[in-house]
Amino acid sequence: MRGGGNMNNMMKQMQKMQKKMMAAQDELHEMTFEATAGGGMVKVTANGKKEITDVEINEEVVDPDDVEMLQDLILAATNDVMKQVEDTTNEKMGQFTKGMNIPGF
Structure with missing residues (x-):
């Protein structure tokens, strides 16, 4: 029965880590990112979900x-x-x- 306590503790730790991961992911999704090119002539905005939200x-x-310069x-x-x-x-x-060692991270 000694191993059962360790398993419960490990599950609690995993649940805590999962909550922290979800909170970090939510925070990331709320973030806004901007980049410019051509001395500010073109500005692209994206969110933390990797979606382009604006192009100026x-x-x-x-x-x-x-047109090629603008495309570039x-x-x-x-x-x-x-x-x-x-x-980020x-x-x-x-x-x-x-x-x-988790693939994709």
């Missing part, structure tokens, strides 16, 4: 003869904001997977 383009950068600026800002979300996700959620 300064009209000065809109040149019908150079949008890509740069989008990639930057998604990296911010990914880095890894930072916040990584504390729960340290020392564990």
